[in-house]
Amino acid sequence: MVGGRLAGRIALVTGASRGLGAAIAKRFGAEGAELILLARTSGGLEEVDDAVREAGGHATLVPLDITDFAALDRLGAAIYERHKRLDILVANAAMLGTLSPLAHIDPKEWQKVIDVNLTANWRLIRSLDPLLRASPAGRAIFVTASSGKAPRAYWGAYALSKFALEGLSQVLAAELEGISHVRVNTLNPGRARTAMRRQAYPAEDLDTLPEPGRLAAAYLALLGPASRGITGACFDAQPLLEEVPSG
Numbered sequence: 338m339v340g341g342r343l344a345g346r347i348a349l350v351t352g353a354s355r356g357l358g359a360a361i362a363k364r365f366g367a368e369g370a371e372l373i374l375l376a377r378t379s380g381g382l383e384e385v386d387d388a389v390r391e392a393g394g395h396a397t398l399v400p401l402d403i404t405d406f407a408a409l410d411r412l413g414a415a416i417y418e419r420h421k422r423l424d425i426l427v428a429n430a431a432m433l434g435t436l437s438p439l440a441h442i443d444p445k446e447w448q449k450v451i452d453v454n455l456t457a458n459w460r461l462i463r464s465l466d467p468l469l470r471a472s473p474a475g476r477a478i479f480v481t482a483s484s485g486k487a488p489r490a491y492w493g494a495y496a497l498s499k500f501a502l503e504g505l506s507q508v509l510a511a512e513l514e515g516i517s518h519v520r521v522n523t524l525n526p527g528r529a530r531t532a533m534r535r536q537a538y539p540a541e542d543l544d545t546l547p548e549p550g551r552l553a554a555a556y557l558a559l560l561g562p563a564s565r566g567i568t569g570a571c572f573d574a575q576p577l578l579e580e581v582p583s584g
Contacts, residue, residue, distance in 0.1 A: 341369025352430030354381025360549035366394030413464030454498035510569030
């Protein structure tokens with residue numbers, strides 16, 4: 338695509354095969370971004386790729402488990418060889434795990450949730466930091482959740498991983514501020530019609546919740562000119578939606 342608000346920008350989206358990640362990928366592709374889409378599910382990635390291409394966009398698919406940390410190391414090198422930089426990172430991949438008292442969580446599941454929601458994002462930083470710095474306007478957006486903002490009983494490793502993810506984002510923002518053009522923030526999409534939401538609230542009527550495609554517009558607001566001086570902050574999606582047309 339020639340036009341669009343993200344024309345010419347290289348964007349990596351994790352957890353891009355379904356839900357919010359897929360919606361962000363489609364919206365970014367429609368805005369002209371050159372996409373790099375990462376997820377475990379090849380079939381889901383291919384469906385997203387079909388939608389991106391139908392809208393005139395282009396995507397490179399990276400089917401891998403986000404906890405394959407050696408592969409994440411190689412990813413940075415591969416992006417450098419092809420593009421020399423990365424303009425946008427949307428770290429969306431996440432795992433809910435079992436909602437239960439802390440003392441009842443299986444240690445293996447605890448470690449898996451922490452690896453997916455926190456450690457993998459740190460490994461992405463290790464791999465992609467030079468590429469974001471090479472961009473004239475690097476942006477990293479980490480997807481957080483309401484349970485990462487205030488203590489919530491029985492949300493266990495998921496809530497704690499989101500608390501830590503917000504801290505990780507703030508530390509990275511502080512390290513890069515003043516020495517690069519990179520801006521680092523977290524964004525809480527809130528309630529959405531996704532599989533993870535159904536897992537957390539099985540009795541809820543998902544038809545009453547916003548479609549992920551609508552929420553994807555909030556991520557554009559953190560990529561525009563108004564975001565140049567904002568770093569180390571945490572945003573909720575709803576106020577940002579008012580800043581970006583829904584088309």
